[in-house]
Amino acid sequence: xxxxxxxxxxxxxxxxxxxxxxxxxxxxxxxxxxxxxxxxxxxxxxxxxxxxxxxxxxxxxxxxxxxxxxxxxxxxxxxxxxxxxxxxxxxxxxxxxxxxxxxxxxxxxxxxxxxxxxxxxxxxxxxxxxxxxxxxxxxxxxxxxxxxxxxxxxxxxxxxxxxxxxxxxxxxxxxxxxxxxxxxxxxxxxxxxxxxxxxxxxxxxxxxxxxxxxxxxxxxxxxxxxxxxxxxxxxxxxxxxxxxxxxxxxxxxxxxxxxxxxxxxxxxxxxxxxxxxxxxxxxxxxxxxxxxxxxxxxxxxxxxxxxxxxxxxxxxxxxxxxxxxxxxxxxxxxxxxxxxxxxxxxxxxxxxxxxxxxxxxxxxxxxxxxxxxxxxxxxxxxxxxxxxxxxxxxxxxxxxxxxxxxxxxxxxxxxxxxxxxxxxxxxxxxxxxxxxxxxxxxxxxxxxxxxxxxxxxxxxxxxxxxxxxxxxxxxxxxxxxxxxxxxxxxxxx
Ligand code: UDP
Numbered sequence: 001x002x003x004x005x006x007x008x009x010x011x012x013x014x015x016x017x018x019x020x021x022x023x024x025x026x027x028x029x030x031x032x033x034x035x036x037x038x039x040x041x042x043x044x045x046x047x048x049x050x051x052x053x054x055x056x057x058x059x060x061x062x063x064x065x066x067x068x069x070x071x072x073x074x075x076x077x078x079x080x081x082x083x084x085x086x087x088x089x090x091x092x093x094x095x096x097x098x099x100x101x102x103x104x105x106x107x108x109x110x111x112x113x114x115x116x117x118x119x120x121x122x123x124x125x126x127x128x129x130x131x132x133x134x135x136x137x138x139x140x141x142x143x144x145x146x147x148x149x150x151x152x153x154x155x156x157x158x159x160x161x162x163x164x165x166x167x168x169x170x171x172x173x174x175x176x177x178x179x180x181x182x183x184x185x186x187x188x189x190x191x192x193x194x195x196x197x198x199x200x201x202x203x204x205x206x207x208x209x210x211x212x213x214x215x216x217x218x219x220x221x222x223x224x225x226x227x228x229x230x231x232x233x234x235x236x237x238x239x240x241x242x243x244x245x246x247x248x249x250x251x252x253x254x255x256x257x258x259x260x261x262x263x264x265x266x267x268x269x270x271x272x273x274x275x276x277x278x279x280x281x282x283x284x285x286x287x288x289x290x291x292x293x294x295x296x297x298x299x300x301x302x303x304x305x306x307x308x309x310x311x312x313x314x315x316x317x318x319x320x321x322x323x324x325x326x327x328x329x330x331x332x333x334x335x336x337x338x339x340x341x342x343x344x345x346x347x348x349x350x351x352x353x354x355x356x357x358x359x360x361x362x363x364x365x366x367x368x369x370x371x372x373x374x375x376x377x378x379x380x381x382x383x384x385x386x387x388x389x390x391x392x393x394x395x396x397x398x399x400x401x402x403x404x405x406x407x408x409x410x411x412x413x414x415x416x417x418x419x420x421x422x423x424x425x426x427x428x429x430x431x432x433x434x435x436x437x438x439x440x441x442x443x444x445x446x447x448x449x450x451x452x453x454x455x456x457x458x459x460x461x462x463x464x465x466x467x468x469x470x471x472x473x474x475x476x477x478x479x480x481x482x483x484x485x486x487x488x489x490x491x492x493x
Contacts, residue, residue: 137324291319314434
């Protein structure tokens with residue numbers, strides 16, 4: 001990397017999609033590149049700047065202290081106004097949308113962010129743009145400025161290949177309409193991937209979304225390459241297929257959460273007031289005895305589902321730490337009989353956390369033995385990195401693909417048997433009984449052969465995950481390879 005020391009540092013502009021699950025890994029990724037001497041700017045709107053700011057500030061403390069002989073460059077956040085598209089003030093993030101109409105307005109705002117993007121490009125001429133795939137217009141915009149666009153999709157290569165197969169072949173289209181249980185295979189995937197029809201997006205029901213996915217795929221194809229929050233050892237066959245069969249270039253630079261300087265402050269300015277007590281409580285619990293439950297930032301569950309989850313936690317016999325979203329949900333609606341005896345002030349078997357939890361910190365606590373997760377890609381990779389096996393409960397997006405990856409390919413989890421694909425806005429999910437949930441938890445944590453194999457694989461995978469971003473690891477090398485390429489390209493501009 002001598003060439004970089006002798007010249008101006010590389011400058012990468014990051015354009016994250018406006019949802020926490022994409023903003024958080026982009027902030028971590030910027031920290032990771034900044035630690036290698038790259039000048040990084042994150043372009044986003046005021047409310048979303050607050051999501052990336054804690055991680056950015058922690059990363060900048062090293063640069064401002066002059067660590068690494070002053071070679072570290074502080075990360076900038078370029079804050080631009082959220083376009084006026086008729087959404088209420090402060091509603092700038094996908095997690096805050098409550099209707100399909102909001103979603104339409106939100107995507108209108110996403111298109112209008114091209115204007116500040118163009119202005120930034122003209123004024124600063126960065127060496128590359130890491131653009132979220134949802135900003136489809138950035139393929140042409142970056143090309144117009146002569147700058148390579150690197151796509152970030154916020155998912156794994158495994159799920160990215162599943163999506164590509166859907167877009168190209170639409171295997172759901174060949175299924176009978178009236179059979180939600182029909183098994184759909186994804187042809188040409190390097191792994192055998194089979195899902196029920198009810199677990200997949202239906203192009204016929206979502207024609208606008210579907211057309212958008214086609215546009216996304218075409219924009220990715222016109223791009224310089226793709227950066228993934230993943231690592232080679234996690235999905236070697238998929239990386240090879242992505243290169244050989246799709247002819248795409250990929251850099252796997254994760255797990256990026258491992259680059260975060262302060263895992264407690266990641267993703268939110270304020271932690272839930274329940275966190276301190278919960279962390280102290282975790283310290284009192286035996287290793288591996290706690291179920292951690294959290295479903296990310298955009299998935300919500302009906303009172304009937306939540307009630308069964310509470311029963312399942314009770315029936316599992318385990319301790320539990322449960323992040324409950326929608327703090328306004330009236331408790332009596334979902335609290336099953338006896339549950340109040342498990343949590344303070346009456347009991348000590350569990351803790352609930354209303355608001356933001358320091359997820360990475362919790363997952364890495366030795367008391368945590370299993371993670372009940374919706375399989376958002378960040379959560380999945382954070383569990384993999386912490387060596388915590390999973391009970392999988394996918395809802396929509398890439399989550400059913402991630403479940404297949406975790407359960408069938410990696411062998412580090414057990415599913416609860418979720419059958420229905422649908423976001424909070426579009427679908428009704430069948431209720432899964434507490435006995436089934438408890439059964440899945442016991443399969444992972446029990447003394448039997450299955451649980452032991454799962455836990456052993458999780459520990460083995462965690463060691464690989466942690467080694468990847470270290471000096472000499474595969475992700476460390478991919479970052480260096482990408483920097484070298486961008487630097488070499490600069491001399492030809
Ligand atoms: N997260 C967190 N605390 C919370 C809820 C979420 O730190 O209370 C983080 C979590 O660690 C992950 C991200 O938010 O990094 C959620 O991303 P994921 O892809 O798992 O799910 P999504 O929210 O996109 O569905």
